[in-house]
Amino acid sequence: MRIGGATLTTLKNEYGARLSTPSGLVVAVHPIGRGMTVPVSVRYIERSRSCGANSIRRPFAPAGQNSTRRGGAVKPPRAQVRAGDRHVPTPHVAGVATLPNGEYDAPERDLALRVALDALEAADCPAGALDGIYMPKPRPWTAQGLFSTLLTNLLGARPRRTVEVYTGGTSGGTAFRTAVADLRAGRAERALVLAVERTSTVETADYFGYVLSLFDREFAAPAGPSIPAVYAASARRYCHDRDVDRSTLAEVVVKNRANGAANPRGLFEESVTVEGVLDARPIAEPLGLYECPAPCDGAAALVLAADGDPPDGAVSVVGVGGRHAASHLLGPRDGPLYALPAVEGAVDAALTDAGIDAAADLDLLEPYAPFPHVEAALTEAVGLFDRGAGAAACARGATATDGAHPVSPSGGCLGRGHPAMVTPLLNYAAAVRQLRGTAPAPLQVPGARTALTTTEHGHVDGATAAVFRRGSA
């Protein structure tokens, strides 16, 4: 497989599987301003059709000088919602950039700069005009610390706020929600949200040490669990209680791997069959290799803007939400092991925020669902299907790109590869591309106008949700 001039290589994921993956660096040297060079040849610049140079009144003004709160002849933000006496602007996505999932030799700094600069260029937004930079804190094996400060300096940005947040798999979602909150509150007009991760650099022992540290280190970690182990436990219980065969659940993997294989930004070029899923090497029974997400390297960035009227056709962030259950990797205190109260709460909040009555009214979902029963149970939890009917609905094509409720057209965690800190932003980018009509052709949901994304961490202990809409509310 060749992606944007990338070279082929293989790597072993943490489970020892050999994967085909693009190695996107060292093909060419691309200048990125101020004399710095970064050997990244893979570029996916996507200019927002809704945010050109004219939408930023003084593009090279220092951050804050466009602010309506600082006086001067500037027009107020677009008012879509009135909160008390203040008009609350609706942020729109001005620029998106992602690197294909794979294995990269360059340091995280270079991957982050690549997507940041591409997203800023797409948004016609110089780094000096950013009010905020928001990102997941890179995980412990990342050599560079104080990452957002390094990035701010290299970009020449002077934001009023930088945020590095770590809440496991929801980190990107938490960074995104924080940016949206600042934009809505008028604390920022232009925000850069980005994420970067290289799992290819971590030694297996260090990775398992990190995973053990996620569990209660006094009462659970000494038993030696892994993340797939707790999902295996909930998968087994889900199948038993909901009378779902593992072979039916495997259809979720088959669908997502087929979508991922058609996604040029995905990790895999090959799809899988139900038999292949069932016969794969066991990781944590009943889950086999293909039922577990493949860690990989990746990076993504979005520029969000709330600095005036978005041009027609802009993709806006119209709803956000979050919830954390009283749970820590062993299911909620007051529900079965596979219950998803955090997702239910986050999605309900985001839909309410967006003024959308039901998830069934959405055109597509890009959920953070790292294991097949999570996607099936999530589609049930948000009300698309009856309890226990999610996997069967997938098997009959209801969640396919051309189905009634497309779910994970990008391939999602299972089909696209899973750089966990980046996956939330990859979901946002996939949603934005769908709504712009620029998703890879076989994966485009025709006429899509609304999309729901989710993130989760732990064993779906915490979740965030975001709703995107093309055009005015």
Add this chain to the structure above:
Amino acid sequence: MTAGRDWRADPEAGQYTDPFWDALEADRFLLHRCRDCEETFFPPAPVCPRCGRTDVAWVEADGRGRLVSFTRQHVAPPGFEAPLALGVVELVEGPRLLAGLPGDAAPSLDATVELTAVEYDADYDRRDRSGRPFFAARIVE
């Protein structure tokens, strides 16, 4: 039922969870119960996760429970031998916990299990709990 230690009163007196490990040495498994709403919970903490009150106490568990689910982990962390059998146990008092499933007995969903104190032999740094026994779930039927 014995009173839970108020860790705010004497932070020098030791860790809040010391009584659990002391009891486990004697093969007794302690939980926490809220005196206000009678919620029984685990892990122990000085606050009731149901009602939020802090009038909590140590209680001894029956030690039996139900195997809510289980897995056999084929990729184990360094220091652990694969395959590694793990179970999610729901105690008769209600709390859910994770425990190893030693032995050759084939687990089945909803099997009755019994918690036992076991000598800890994995190469995992439990820091100040090093040398203490840990607990595992034995399938009894």
